[in-house]
Amino acid sequence: MDALACCALAAPLDDAKNAQVLRYENDNIGVDGYKFAYETSDGVARQEQGELKNAGTDHAAIAVRGTISWVAADGQQYTLNYIADENGYQPEAAHLPKA
Template identity: 60%
Template sequence: MKYAIVFAALFAVALAAPLDDPANAQVLRYDNDNIGVDGYNFAVETSDGKSHQESGKVKNLGPDDTPITVTGSFRYTGDDGQVYEVTYTADENGFQPSGAHIPQA
């Protein structure tokens, strides 16, 4: 009898699990336009509302310095139901994010 109660409880929990679990997200779009010596581009979007776009380009400052300049953005829905979006640049000056929810100096 104990096993039947435990089984019924576990079955009820499984039925109550949210269908929009991030672990079950499907890839809706994946673009990988260019990966080469000079840089790359990609974009991905999933069924749970997340998206990410990014491009990187080699920036030639001289014979010894060849940093990559990366620009991109990502978007997701937080636990509070609000959609957050971050745009960023990463280069020889470091990672520089911006978004409405990120405090400015």
């Protein structure tokens, strides 16, 4: 959720507070996992999927994979892919703006 908070702060406040949801999907599979996706009119798009690994063992955990992108105040689109699993949070920038 931290990435989403950062993204919302990167967008100009007028655009962020007037943004409308263009697409929203949500599939809560229950104990086995979940997935969701959305896009807003201010250029934010996010999708995430979580699944239960090692169910029924002492090592049961949810593994999460997702992507978030946004258009920053400088007009550049930024994308962050991430995985969160037994190896920790692993973010990866998919596109960096040209200097």
